Amino acid sequence: MDPVLEAKGISKRFPGVLALDGVSLALHPGEVHALVGENGAGKSTLIKVFTGVYAPDGGELSFQGRPAAFGTPLEAQRAGISTIYQEVNLVPMMSVARNLLLGREPRGRLGVIDAAVMNGEAERILAGYGVETDVRRPLRTLGVGAQQMVALARAVSVDARVVIMDEPTSSLEPREVATLFEVIRRLRAAGIAVMYVSHRLDELYQVCDRVTVLRDGRVAHTGPLAGLERLTLISLMLGRELDEVRSRGLTSFTRRRAGAGTPEPGTERAPEPRMERAAEPGTERVAEPGMERVNGQAPVVEARGLTRRHVLRGVDVTVRPGEVVGLGGLLGAGRTETAKAIVGALPLDGGRVLVAGLPLRGGSTAAAIRAGVSLLPEDRKAEGIVPTLSVRENIALAALPALARAGVVSEARIDRVVEIFMRRLRIKAASPHQLVSELSGGNQQKVLLARWLAVRPKALLLDEPTRGIDVGAKAEVQALIDELAAEGLGVLLISSDLEELVEGADRILVLRDGAVAGELSGDEVTEEKIMATIAEQPPEQEQPPERGRPGEPSRQGARPQVGERSHE
Amino acid sequence: MNREQAGRLLQQHGAVMVLALLVLAGSLAFDSFATPENAASVVVSSSFLAIIAIGMTFVIIGGGIDLSVGSLFVLGGVLAAYGSRHGPLAALALPLAVCGTVGLLQGLVIARTGMAPFIVTLAGLLGVRGLMLAISDEGATTYLVEDRAFAALGQGELLGLSYPVYVTAGLALAAMVLLQRTGFGQNVYAVGGNEQAAALMGVPVARTKVLVYVLSALLAGLAGALNAARLSSGVTILGIGLELDAIAAVVIGGTLLTGGAGGVTGTVAGVLLLGVIQSLINQVGSLTSAFQQVVSGAFLALVVVAQRLLSKAQRLDTGGPP
Incomplete structure (x- = not known):
């Protein structure tokens, strides 16, 4: 034909x-x-x-x-x-x-x-x-x-x-x-x-x-x-x-599960300069090889009973330094909302957030950032990059207060930070002055990562960090998450990609209808187990739809209910 | 009814509700408010602003703004009076042709070059005002409407209301149909709601933009012509700043200044609301009419804040994409 x-x-x-x-x-x-x-x-x-x-x-x-x-x-x-x-x-x-x-x-x-x-x-x-x-x-x-x-x-x-x-x-x-x-x-x-x-x-x-x-x-x-x-x-x-x-495997997560302690040394990847943070005053959260990353440490983020009508029903999340906690669940289960609630971007009806043991003032992302928790949003176009600014300006944006003395920002310091992160995250741009909107999706995402890393967070919430970016960039971002956790950063990872969740997270909280439906750790962290947790006790009126054969529109009553969000 | 629906209802019909409340309150408070004479006076004096605001509604829903309509209104009046020496047809055709051309030029510049409507129509405002001053020898010459038939268009009455009121009502109805029930209307919403998506969905974006500015300019010119007929002269000083009143009425009527949502009903209610506020302040003898501006301004601010809160509530209510 x-x-x-x-x-x-x-x-x-x-x-x-x-x-x-x-x-x-x-x-x-x-x-x-x-x-x-x-x-x-x-x-x-x-x-x-x-x-x-x-x-x-x-x-x-x-x-x-x-x-x-x-x-x-x-x-x-x-x-x-x-x-x-x-x-x-x-x-x-x-x-x-x-x-x-x-x-x-x-x-x-x-x-x-x-x-x-x-x-x-x-x-x-x-x-x-x-x-x-x-x-x-x-x-x-x-x-x-x-x-x-x-x-x-x-x-x-x-x-x-x-x-x-x-x-x-x-x-x-x-x-x-x-x-x-x-x-x-x-x-x-x-x-x-x-x-x-x-x-x-x-x-x-x-x-x-x-x-x-x-x-x-x-x-x-x-x-x-x-x-x-x-x-x-x-x-x-x-x-x-x-x-x-x-x-290298299909995803680029190389760490072992919780309790495995040390990051695996010497993966096949070309050795990249470890974060040269020590060069930057105040950036010295250096990885200690062999540091016991997960167990026994005080949580860096502790959210209790996050509640918002129609959206969240008493969600508890704990993230410890060096731990990658996955948030699983279907679209609309409340994953993004949980992350937003933690950084104060979603008004809450109830619940509180502690960062490193100190209560966080609600409703202020600035307070969350100061306390050391940053969110990499899912919709990087609308909530992340500033398309009219350069790579350099986008990276430095959130860190400006930290890079300023008496309100005056040192250009040289910015240049240094930007250079470090562009190299470290392998951001492919013609120059730091290229418009961020001209970069590929993967590189835009890395610019955003760099922005939050530049404020030296204690915990990073990543909402679909590899969504819509190509395989190579995805692998790099996944490897980065590993490295960052190995250096003691607490990570909350939201992903619809089960494989990514399973290989990337030490522990997984499965959300369903705005509540934690189950917590998986150790050997339980498998795709099957996540799906089983989601599938337990299907909510009422959500029988698995019988599908019409191809070529035949599904009939009344047998239709999958897409689209409606619960309102009442 | 859930919150989302309530919010939408308030957004779309809030102005009508407030208008009804104000009229009710005014009727209870002042004996001389709810009289046919007073009602007629409010309606008649509102009709010219309403015609302009209807055009502005299209522009704002389409994601733009038209600052030139005040100047076009004045120019339309001067041209109508000038043209009336050659008969009623010329008195209407001249302002419509000139104003329509100005609108076309503004629309073409905005649609083809992507320049900001604010700047382009600001240039239009100044340029048209200059043109008007040139025609009227810097305001020294006032053309009088000499054609009886044309003057009757502005002064004639039917059932106690002057003709412009019926013209306005007819235009409002036509505008509603145009906006809600025609492809052009849908295109206006689409362009104002998401221009890029509209282009990809096959909406003729540039043509739609040009058309809304032409429409807005035509209506401003027509309003000016009717006003000249009513006053029997092409007055050169009325109408300065009218574009801001029109924008205020449109926004009070629930049309989003960011485009993509709104309607003619709200705009008409917004115009009447401004008229009723003025009338009420006149009823309170101790307040000067300058106070009307203060109240209208405060009300506008209130509406904008309310809209902001409403849209925020709606967005949060639906949670946004998870």
Whole structure:
């Protein structure tokens, strides 16, 4: 069968970078094609060429057998190429129905929009995606997963021939992922080509037929996915020797579990300069090799009975120096809220937080930072980086008070701190003065890590630190978490990636519906055990949904309830 | 009803509720308040501001701001009076053509260059004021409306209310339909709510932006023309600062200054609210009309704070993405 969308030798150059270098890729009707690669490999650029955001500098694009040049995303969409972006790209304050049907609202008499018909149609469409909600509600009142489903429903329901999904599952619950896969299989059966971009290898193997690996702007591999060994795929993405990948494992956590005491010396990683903190006054929390990290130490963070209506129900969290405590649970279980509550970013109805034994004044993140607890937020675009500032300024932002004498900041001291952290965290930037918004997601995340490390925290709360960043950067961040804990930092790690949680955490608190459902430590820290804890006593009305067969919208009553957050 | 719904209701209809309360309180407190004459006077004097504020509603929901409408209102009046020498059609067509062109230029600059609406329309405010002064010999020449038919448009009455009130009501209804029930209206919400997403969803962002500024300028010019008809002359001093009253009315009406949410009903209520406040202060004999500005200002501040709290409460209530 002829490809529906084909790139032939596409090149795209940005100032100083050749982002795509003769990339050829054919997308056939009815196939699910995985596009993988590290950040900077050219995935986003290629997608943007396909969707009309960028015009290629060289090569040729053909769509349904004819040469195509899309001037705008709208042209590409009209032609039949729909895209679902990583960050939900809808209008938060408009209603769900209006978002879903924007631009093709059903018209009544006199050509005006018929709201009743529109809402009915929206409900019908969304039911096929497992979203059951009042479609008149503003979109922003839905959970992220449900919003993503709306975006997907929108993309698919405009007669698409090609659907490009950029990290579609990054904010979905497993249940929602299953619904998504159902939809993808339905699309495949309908002869629609799906390009699936994801960092989650499990998903690729579950749903994709073929894979194209991009590396440094070139196609490193393209072929069927079945039979391609996972490690081979990773080595293709990383461009490293297979043996090296094997020796590193899939995640880069190298520490042993709680009680194992010393960090494992000499992993396979190139020796990097340990934090040269001693150079900086006040930064000397030096790792003591062999230090008993976990047991018997006074907790650095002790949260008791964190309560907020609808959100948290008496959550207790204790983090000791040198300990990585994982927070597990489904989307909406209260993981992010717990972290926010600890640093005072979420008003509480009850509960208290002690940092190093001293009570923390609630409602003030500044007080939390001064006390030594910082939060690396989940949504780094909205709550983390300041895109208009440079790498240097972003790193120094939180540390400015500490770097100032009598309110005057020493530029030289900033330079020194920034240089140390850029090297230590291997931040890839042209210079400290490059705009942080120009960096890849992984490097932005490292800039944020650097920002909080620069204030020399006692404990760091990491909310999805590796979400949406490429494999290489993910490995580096994971290794860093290890190193930091080894140096005595208390870490609270939130991750939807069970593997990451299990390999990274010494101890795991599993949250369910805003309460701690169980605590796992030692040998109990396994993926199965976490899932079992989550699954214990399923909350009422949440029977595991029977799924309709692919191609068949799930029926009333058998629908998975995505989207609604509990309000009362 | 849960908190989220209550919050939304208050956001959308708060101005109407407060308006109702004020009218009720005024009727109880002052015998001369709830009279047909007083009601008519409030409604008539509010109608010109309402026409401008309706246009402003589109601009603000679309994520912009239009500071030029006060100047356009004055210019529209002068041009209407000038044009009335050539008949009623010219009296309407001239201000609409000129003001529409100014709006088009502002819209094009804003949409194509991405310059801040605040600056572009500030330039418009100054430029249009200059143009008006040039036409009127720095205000020395006042053109009188000589065409009877045109003057009747501003002065004629039906059931005790002058024609501009009906024009305003008609425009408000049309604006509601335009905003809620047409693709253009949806585009305005989408552009103001999330411009980038709107572009990716296929919304013609630039065209939508241009259109809202054209609409706003046209309505300002029309309001000016009607006002000239009512006063039988192109007055050059009224209308300075009217853009701020319009913005205040829109915001009091529940439209978010950040764009993406709001509506015409609220704006009309906001305009009437300002009118009722003025009327009430007039009833209290001891207060001068200068006090009206103080009260309106305080009220505006109150609304903005309330909106902030509301949106905060809503956001926290839904928890945000976990």
